[in-house]
Amino acid sequence: MEALIIKKTEDTPAVHLDKNEGVFEFSGKSLPEDVTSFYGPVFDWIANYGETPNANTKVVFKMTYFNTASSKIILDILMKLEELHEAGNEVLIEWHYEEDDEDMQEAGEEYSEIVEVPFSFIED
Amino acid sequence: MEEFKNTGASNRSEYMNFVVNFHKMMLDKKLTLAYEGEVTQEITKAFTSMTEKNLDKVEEDGKIKKKVYHVMVECLQNISKHADDDAQTASDSLEEGLAKTGIFLIGNDQNQYFITSGNGIANENIPALKSLIDNINSLNQDELKQLHKEKMRETAISAKGGAGLGFIDIARKTGNPLEYHFEPIDENTSFFLLKTIISRNSNEQ
Numbered sequence: 428m429e430a431l432i433i434k435k436t437e438d439t440p441a442v443h444l445d446k447n448e449g450v451f452e453f454s455g456k457s458l459p460e461d462v463t464s465f466y467g468p469v470f471d472w473i474a475n476y477g478e479t480p481n482a483n484t485k486v487v488f489k490m491t492y493f494n495t496a497s498s499k500i501i502l503d504i505l506m507k508l509e510e511l512h513e514a515g516n517e518v519l520i521e522w523h524y525e526e527d528d529e530d531m532q533e534a535g536e537e538y539s540e541i542v543e544v545p546f547s548f549i550e551d
Numbered sequence: 552m553e554e555f556k557n558t559g560a561s562n563r564s565e566y567m568n569f570v571v572n573f574h575k576m577m578l579d580k581k582l583t584l585a586y587e588g589e590v591t592q593e594i595t596k597a598f599t600s601m602t603e604k605n606l607d608k609v610e611e612d613g614k615i616k617k618k619v620y621h622v623m624v625e626c627l628q629n630i631s632k633h634a635d636d637d638a639q640t641a642s643d644s645l646e647e648g649l650a651k652t653g654i655f656l657i658g659n660d661q662n663q664y665f666i667t668s669g670n671g672i673a674n675e676n677i678p679a680l681k682s683l684i685d686n687i688n689s690l691n692q693d694e695l696k697q698l699h700k701e702k703m704r705e706t707a708i709s710a711k712g713g714a715g716l717g718f719i720d721i722a723r724k725t726g727n728p729l730e731y732h733f734e735p736i737d738e739n740t741s742f743f744l745l746k747t748i749i750s751r752n753s754n755e756q
Contacts, residue, residue: 527614
């Protein structure tokens with residue numbers, strides 16, 4: 428299946444979703460005005476991937492900032508990954524945060540309390 | 552003829568006086584940015600990146616910098632998404648880009664940053680907004696965290712691209728109550744002001 432690669436901009440993150448390479452990563456800032464249109468292709472890709480997923484899926488979040496609308500979308504993405512996990516696939520969320528960025532750390536911890544997917548936390 | 556000239560000169564000096572006073576007021580209130588006009592995504596990006604650079608220059612603590620950035624984005628996007636603005640230039644369309652009139656002020660002293668935003672609101676929308684903010688102000692950090700979790704699960708992205716989480720999030724990240732004021736304009740509309748404080752030199756939050 429084709430990879431989804433989106434370059435980062437001032438207000439949208441870099442997205443790298445590649446089943447063949449086993450790379451699933453979101454990084455940078457997310458504060459687009461229209462989160463639904465930006466993340467639409469991401470949801471389509473994940474839905475597609477869910478039909479024939481890899482045995483292991485490690486999804487890396489290296490976000491430095493996201494606004495509240497994006498925080499809701501990230502939860503929706505995590506819930507899709509939860510479905511994948513519940514269907515018997517191995518899924519791990521690797522949540523990175525910059526040194527001392529307690530808000531980003533806490534955001535990740537909060538997600539891990541809401542969705543039933545294993546998380547690992549990494550301070551960069 | 553001479554009288555005309557004098558009038559011109561005195562008008563100019565009146566205006567110059569105003570500018571002098573305006574400048575003094577900005578210095579007095581320690582404002583580093585004061586804006587009135589259309590708030591769009593471009594403005595949000597410009598103001599936040601300008602402030603980021605300014606805070607880098609004064610070597611502001613990274614945590615404080617992120618909080619200031621965060622509150623700015625939420626306040627500016629609140630205006631462009633939620634202001635009640637019936638001006639011809641206003642836009643509620645995500646495709647064309649949102650645009651609403653508002654004001655935005657940021658300043659700081661040694662102890663805190665203060666960010667103020669203002670926008671028009673239909674009077675009929677005031678009670679709901681007031682009770683939303685009052686409720687947030689009445690909660691402690693643990694209760695805010697609980698509310699945030701609940702809302703994040705329940706909410707859906709609105710037609711204007713919002714999640715309805717902005718005020719809760721500002722209160723959580725700053726640890727300070729949200730100060731607000733509704734200034735009546737006419738029988739249908741008011742001007743909504745919101746002031747947020749981000750404390751410096753404090754690591755409790």
